[in-house]
Amino acid sequence: MSHTLGARQAQKQKTRRALLDAALGLLEEQSLSSLGLREVTRAVGVAPTAFYRHFRSVEDLGVALVEEALGSLHPMIRTIVSTTGDGDERVARAVELIAGHVDAYPAHVRFIARERHGGVRVVRGAIREQLALFAGEVRDALASDPVSLGWEPEDLLMLAQLYVDQMLVTASALLEAVGDGAGERERVVRDAVRRMRLIGIGRAHWVGGG
C-alpha cells in the first residue's frame, strides 16, 4: 500500500506543503478570516483553482495548519513533563524548551496564538481540542507525582490547564519580544520562569476542599 509514495503523490504533497508554507507566511501579518484563497495560490505560483485539489476552503487549510502546529508538539510536552530534577531546574528546562520551539517555528506559534480566539469557528475548535489533549497529558503526569497525593482529580486538571495556558502566554510573549532589543528576550524568559515558579510554590502548599 505504501511502497515509496509514487512520483504522483510526491508532487502533490510538495504543492500542498508549498500552500501551507505560503499561507503560514501570509498569516504573520493578517488573520485567517481575511486570508484569501487566491492570495495563497499567487504566493506559491499556481493557478487559483489548484487550491481545491488540496483543500476544500481556506478554513480547511487552517485546520490542517492547527494539526501541523500542535500535533507536532506532543513530543515536546512529554519531554517537559517527564523531565526529572529539582523543581526550579525543571521550570528552567521547560521554559528553555519552549523558547527553542518559538525560535524554530515562530510562524506556527504566531498562528496558534492568533487563531485560538480568532474569527474562524472550526479552527478555534481544532485548537481547543488539541489544547485539551495537552492538558490531559499534563494532568496524567502530575497525577503520578507524589506531590499530588491529596489532590482531587478536578484540581489536577485545573492546574494542568494553568500550565498549558502559561506555556502559550510565554510563547506568545517571546514572539513579541523578538522585535525589541536582545535583552528583552531574556527578560521575558526570566519572567516566565518566575511565573512558573510561583505556580509551583502554590502547588506545593495547595490545600484542597475550601
Next chain:
Amino acid sequence: MSHTLGARQAQKQKTRRALLDAALGLLEEQSLSSLGLREVTRAVGVAPTAFYRHFRSVEDLGVALVEEALGSLHPMIRTIVSTTGDGDERVARAVELIAGHVDAYPAHVRFIARERHGGVRVVRGAIREQLALFAGEVRDALASDPVSLGWEPEDLLMLAQLYVDQMLVTASALLEAVGDGAGERERVVRDAVRRMRLIGIGRAHWVGGG
C-alpha cells in the same frame, strides 16, 4: 465649551455609535482584519462614504473600540484591587465582578480576546498599552499590601501581569462557556477561583532571589 452639544454634533455622535456597535456585532463572527468598511456601513444603513466622516480606516475604528472596551475597565480594576477582606473572599468577589462584566459586555470582551493577538498591528499595540496600564495599577495596589514586604519591584510587576493575564483568560473562558450548558458556566467560575487561589498561595509563600 460644552453647553449641550448642538443637534449637529449629537447626530454625528449617534452615527458614530451606530458604526461602532455594528462593527462590534459583526466582529462576533470574524476578525478585524477581515472586516470591511462597506460591511459596517451596510449594517448601519448609511452610505459607504459616510464612514470616512468618522474614521480614517477600519484599523482606526478598531483602536477606538479598544479604548472603549478597555478604557471603561479601569474603574473595575480599581474596585477589585481595593476590595478588602479575606483572600478567598477577594478572589471570589473579583471573579464575580469579571463574570458580571462579561455578561454585560460580551462583544467587547470577545473583541479584546480576539484582537489581542490579531492581525492588525496598531490594534494589538493599543491593547498591549492598555493592559500594561492595568498591570501597573495592580502592581501599585500589590505594593501597598503588607504581604509584599520582601518583594522586589520586578517580581511585583510579574505577579501583576500574571493576575491581568488570568483576568483575560477567565473572561474568555466565560465567553466560550455561554454556549454550552448552564452548569458549564459555574464550572468555569469555580476553576477560575481555584486558579486565582493557587496563585495567591504561591504569592503568600514566595521567596525572592533564588
Next chain:
DNA sequence: AAAGTCAGTGAACAACTGTACGCAAAGTCT
C-alpha cells in the same frame, strides 16, 4: 436673513474575490 459648515449621498472607478467549467499532460494501472 444671508453665508458658511459639514454629515451624509450616489455614481463611478479599478482591483479584487470565490467558484464553475473544460482542457492539457503527466503518472499509474491493466
Next chain:
DNA sequence: AGACTTTGCGTACAGTTGTTCACTGACTTT
C-alpha cells in the same frame, strides 16, 4: 501499449472591495 486517473491551467463570471468626486440639504454662525 492503451485506457484511466488526476494535478494543475486558463478562462470566465458575478459579486465584492476601498476610494474618488461632486452633490445636497440641514444645522450654525454671523
